[in-house]
Amino acid sequence: MSIVMIVYYLISAYLLAMLIWNFYRENKSVDKMLQYILIMIPLILRIFRAK
Amino acid sequence: MSRQLIYKSLLVIIIGCLTFLGGLQLYKHRHFQTPMVAGPSVTQVKKLSDYVPDLKGTMADTNVFFLEGKEPGGKMLVIAGTHSNEPAALLSALIFLENSTVEKGTLIIIPQFNNSGGRNTRSGDGYPLYFQIKTRWGHKKFRMGNRVASPLDQWPDPDVYVHYPDRQLLSYLDIRNTNRTWPGRPNGSLMEKVTYAAMELIRKENVDLAIDVHGAETMFPVTNCIVAPENSLRIATMTSLTLKATEGFDNHVEPSPKGFRGLSHREIGDFSDALPFLLEAPIPFLDQPTGPKTVDLLLEGKDPFLLKLSKKGKLFVPYDEQGWPISKRVGQHCSAVLEIAKQFSRRNSEKALKISHVPRYADVVNNGVGFYYKDPSKADKKNVFYN
Amino acid sequence: MQKNKIKSMFSFLSLFIFLFMMTGGFNHSQELPKAQFPVLTTSAGQSPDVTTLNIVCEEAGILYDYCDVPDVDMISQGVGLGGQESQPGFHVEIHTNLEQYPEGTHYKTIMFAIGASLKGMGASGLTVDDEVNRLKNIIEYCKENDVFIIGIHVGGVSKRGAPGSDNERMISAVAPYADLLIVTNDSNKDGRFTEISNNNEIPLKEIDYALNLVPLLQEIFNQ
Numbered sequence: 024m025s026i027v028m029i030v031y032y033l034i035s036a037y038l039l040a041m042l043i044w045n046f047y048r049e050n051k052s053v054d055k056m057l058q059y060i061l062i063m064i065p066l067i068l069r070i071f072r073a074k
Numbered sequence: 075m076s077r078q079l080i081y082k083s084l085l086v087i088i089i090g091c092l093t094f095l096g097g098l099q100l101y102k103h104r105h106f107q108t109p110m111v112a113g114p115s116v117t118q119v120k121k122l123s124d125y126v127p128d129l130k131g132t133m134a135d136t137n138v139f140f141l142e143g144k145e146p147g148g149k150m151l152v153i154a155g156t157h158s159n160e161p162a163a164l165l166s167a168l169i170f171l172e173n174s175t176v177e178k179g180t181l182i183i184i185p186q187f188n189n190s191g192g193r194n195t196r197s198g199d200g201y202p203l204y205f206q207i208k209t210r211w212g213h214k215k216f217r218m219g220n221r222v223a224s225p226l227d228q229w230p231d232p233d234v235y236v237h238y239p240d241r242q243l244l245s246y247l248d249i250r251n252t253n254r255t256w257p258g259r260p261n262g263s264l265m266e267k268v269t270y271a272a273m274e275l276i277r278k279e280n281v282d283l284a285i286d287v288h289g290a291e292t293m294f295p296v297t298n299c300i301v302a303p304e305n306s307l308r309i310a311t312m313t314s315l316t317l318k319a320t321e322g323f324d325n326h327v328e329p330s331p332k333g334f335r336g337l338s339h340r341e342i343g344d345f346s347d348a349l350p351f352l353l354e355a356p357i358p359f360l361d362q363p364t365g366p367k368t369v370d371l372l373l374e375g376k377d378p379f380l381l382k383l384s385k386k387g388k389l390f391v392p393y394d395e396q397g398w399p400i401s402k403r404v405g406q407h408c409s410a411v412l413e414i415a416k417q418f419s420r421r422n423s424e425k426a427l428k429i430s431h432v433p434r435y436a437d438v439v440n441n442g443v444g445f446y447y448k449d450p451s452k453a454d455k456k457n458v459f460y461n
Numbered sequence: 462m463q464k465n466k467i468k469s470m471f472s473f474l475s476l477f478i479f480l481f482m483m484t485g486g487f488n489h490s491q492e493l494p495k496a497q498f499p500v501l502t503t504s505a506g507q508s509p510d511v512t513t514l515n516i517v518c519e520e521a522g523i524l525y526d527y528c529d530v531p532d533v534d535m536i537s538q539g540v541g542l543g544g545q546e547s548q549p550g551f552h553v554e555i556h557t558n559l560e561q562y563p564e565g566t567h568y569k570t571i572m573f574a575i576g577a578s579l580k581g582m583g584a585s586g587l588t589v590d591d592e593v594n595r596l597k598n599i600i601e602y603c604k605e606n607d608v609f610i611i612g613i614h615v616g617g618v619s620k621r622g623a624p625g626s627d628n629e630r631m632i633s634a635v636a637p638y639a640d641l642l643i644v645t646n647d648s649n650k651d652g653r654f655t656e657i658s659n660n661n662e663i664p665l666k667e668i669d670y671a672l673n674l675v676p677l678l679q680e681i682f683n684q
Contacts, residue, residue: 060089074226311516319670
């Protein structure tokens with residue numbers, strides 16, 4: 024795997040972590056909770072290389 | 075456990091289940107295998123990774139079928155499935171694969187060139203995941219693919235695709251389009267490796283003719299045609315004139331533009347001694363202003379919006395209530411490939427190609443496409459290959 | 462009286478039949494004049510139909526010179542087109558048998574492949590008006606120098622259009638001045654070429670398919 028690809032995975036992991044953190048902290052808006060979950064899906068699939 | 079936590083957990087579980095159910099369909103589609111029965115003239119089956127080892131074990135690797143005649147002669151490569159949302163190409167290649175008797179020369183067939191694209195879909199456009207062709211023994215099921223490779227296999231895309239070697243700037247998507255990555259390179263992106271492998275095949279096997287089979291929108295001017303660069307123009311023109319006169323369908327000739335890089339009909343000729351051709355048959359399914367993208371539209375090509383547009387002269391092909399059925403498109407491709415081989419053989423007798431038992435346009439239109447497919451369940455297992 | 466009437470009718474009928482046969486009847490398509498070498502092929506409108514014409518000539522064994530956008534000066538240089546060479550937007554091919562017709566031999570026949578293409582004209586740096594004027598000048602030259610003009614339209618319906626369209630302007634620039642018109646049935650669906658042929662007494666040959674040009678050109682050039 025090239026260094027660029029490793030960096031991309033690290034960026035994806037960082038974004039996923041931020042989304043989980045924001046989802047955990049979100050207590051008011053159901054819309055935002057749903058958005059966080061939906062946006063997490065491709066990042067989870069990418070990091071776990073689910074094909 | 076707090077109420078918030080229970081609520082959020084439930085949300086995650088529900089979305090997770092929906093994702094899993096939706097994803098399962100896509101997973102099955104990605105891993106669905108189409109059986110192909112090797113015909114009487116198939117002498118060996120290689121892989122593209124035989125020419126570029128890096129492709130081994132990836133979704134980009136694909137079968138390459140060699141049909142060698144008893145007499146030596148010319149070599150013709152037929153590439154189908156460059157764009158897997160143009161199914162007439164694969165269906166035509168399969169007819170050649172399962173039926174051809176090659177008496178002289180060699181026919182090389184790659185039925186699913188962009189194997190990754192064949193396992194991709196376009197859910198945002200409502201593409202069907204599969205389509206079926208009626209055969210004499212039942213139905214044969216095929217994946218409906220996408221124009222470009224799956225991002226699961228080649229990721230990420232650049233902002234702009236800088237084409238190798240001329241550095242022409244192309245759309246970012248085209249880095250996954252195997253009709254923009256020719257001639258390719260051994261250390262490039264996955265699709266560049268695929269086209270490089272094909273170039274290596276062409277050079278090492280001394281291929282004389284390379285035919286890339288496609289479909290194009292009815293509202294696009296480069297449709298219902300043979301695209302050919304300068305060296306191939308004469309054969310392409312004689313093919314076009316002969317098909318019109320003897321088989322009654324139009325297939326005009328479009329010159330391959332020198333300034334547009336990455337396409338098979340340009341780069342194959344520039345980077346090898348082979349004569350390239352690209353065949354386009356009209357596929358109404360790909361047109362933008364149609365109704366829902368159903369299997370019927372894919373196979374029959376009938377659409378009320380296109381009919382209205384046709385009456386206003388907006389289409390580049392004759393179009394009526396009959397639509398443009400798959401049998402017509404496949405028939406055109408079969409006849410065009412056979413005629414190109416014939417016209418080449420007329421001018422190069424020592425490199426002639428003699429292929430028989432492949433139907434021409436009228437036969438395919440009358441009998442239907444599926445008439446020519448063999449039942450894989452009844453075939454000898456060693457002759458059944460999967461793609 | 463009765464006998465005189467019959468005699469007059471018989472004389473009139475004979476004269477009519479004689480004149481009818483002399484003019485070849487009302488059907489100008491029966492006549493197939495012969496053309497001579499050396500021959501130049503060119504385009505009227507810059508559509509790819511001229512490539513079809515060139516390839517058909519090769520199939521028919523007709524050795525020709527080709528230039529897509531010659532002007533009168535170039536044509537007057539004759540075979541070899543005065544040493545002109547291809548460059549972007551300008552194409553020249555010399556296939557004439559130079560032993561038989563050395564460089565500089567005046568062309569005896571010019572064949573125009575009629576069909577408009579804005580892409581083709583643009584590539585040569587021409588507007589539609591430029592192309593029409595270029596054709597007018599060449600036609601004038603041909604008439605002054607007794608060059609046999611063959612107008613060929615095999616592009617079918619796609620190379621026709623509404624009155625005044627680019628395709629129709631190319632037809633108007635060449636067809637009425639030709640010495641022979643060859644068209645496919647598709648190209649002449651509306652009968653425009655028949656009308657031009659009748660109005661200008663130009664022999665018209667209709668063919669079913671462009672491929673039929675091969676034996677036809679062989680006949681016209683005595684190959």
